[in-house]
Amino acid sequence: MKNSGPPSLTDVPTGYADWLTELKLRVHAARQRAATAVNHELVCLYWQIGRDILARQAKQGWGARVIERLAHDLRTAFPEMKGFSRANLMYMRAFAEAWPDGEIVQQGVGHLPWGHNLVLLTKLKTAQLRLAYAQRAIEQGWSRNALNIHIETRLLEREGKAVSNFSTRLPAPRSDLALQAIKDPYVFDFLGIGQEAGEREIEAALVEHISRFLLELGAGFAYVGRQVPIEVGGDDFFIDLLFYHLKLHCYVVIELKAGAFKPEHTGQLSFYLTAVDAQLKSDQDASTIGLLLCKTKNRVVAEYALRDSNKPIGIAEYQLVESLPKELQTNLPTIEQIEQELERYQKNGEDA
Structure with missing residues (x-):
């Protein structure tokens, strides 16, 4: 049949x-x-x-x-x-x-x-x-x-190590969640660029390798855009990298600095956080968080810079080259x- x-x-x-x-x-x-x-x-x-x-x-x-x-x-x-x-x-x-x-x-x-x-x-x-x-x-x-x-x-060893003012600028337990969401340092060895790479070159490489970048950022980060335009008072400004954190329910502004951390960097980042809160944040979103990534930082200077800042900001270093430490390897x-x-x-x- x-x-x-x-x-x-x-x-x-x-x-x-x-x-x-x-x-x-x-x-x-x-x-x-x-x-x-x-x-x-x-x-x-x-x-x-x-x-x-x-x-x-x-x-x-x-x-x-x-x-x-x-x-x-x-x-x-x-x-x-x-x-x-x-x-x-x-x-x-x-x-x-x-x-x-x-x-x-x-x-x-x-x-x-x-x-x-x-x-x-x-x-x-x-x-x-x-x-x-x-x-x-x-x-x-x-x-x-x-x-x-x-x-x-060494993801877990780096979590919660960044300098931040989250404990005084965010309510508990959100402050603890935000601190665990960032790390120090960030390792960008997957970019394949030299140590002297500039900010725009690093940004472009991060976006090109967005899957690995998101893996390095950790669970919860969703990519929104690069060089996101914000108009304030008729002037144009551009946010280096903008993300949304699904667990914290807020925007995360990431600014890259190719050199050492300087106290004035927090002022610029605070300005961007205010702009995002005013123009992009909805009533359902929590306050925007800032993450400043720099090549090097003086921890004491970073702590002083954040002490009087009224915006939640974390400061961490990034590394373009990293290798597995010998102490983590076994003889198996x-x-x-x-x-x-x-x-x-x-x-x-x-x-x-």
Whole structure:
């Protein structure tokens, strides 16, 4: 019998399209939950294997060669799984050693994919930092690449470090949220421009790499425009960069200075904040916040400059070149090395 195919659009009853859309969303959500559950079980399994390896090596004196034998036997027993290489078993051991408390694995890092946990293990040395980045990755849904970037640029270590007057110019708890929304320094190493780049060159590069710029700014920032025109009393002024913060519900004016911070910079930025509040801010928006980015700053001078300012302003430095500090690196093999090993095994089944 010939397949007549799906019925024509004229045969679809009223409301079917909306129902189908809703069903698709349900299916997608269910698949996501299933994938998350499978991932959680896999990570917990890896932790249990790592814990057993640690315990048996400690109690029975098993050496490293046992892991090679275990890798071979597990791959033989489960040929369809590619997670039982020697390198990955070593990661399981390191994972269990890093998180001796199974409660953390069940409730915290166990909700991150294994690849994320490898980033935490290879990039960070302390449990405190690993847990802090793990929690933020879960909260904000970071991809593995985003987690890697944030660790390499020391995102959490820089948050809340900028000089600001938020505590006296903004009500609590908004002042705390605003302080956590900015950092010091900002790292713009992704721009690929020299240390002597001027303000306009940096602005143009930031807009050109707006996705990375937003990643560096952090969650909540939405890009509005560059060199945004503001007319005041018949004179034209231009705001370097204008953003809107979705969590703070306010505009954020960012001004770039290619040199050292000077007290007069806050006067110019305060003027722009007043203009934005008067011309762009709606009744539903909170007061506009200013962020002054400069190449260098004297912290004491910056604090003095903000002391009598009646506008909420943060002052931070930016860096055009940054590298991963040696103290953040561990002696474990890199993720790239383990992935290459897994790929080799998948292709030819040989022991790594």
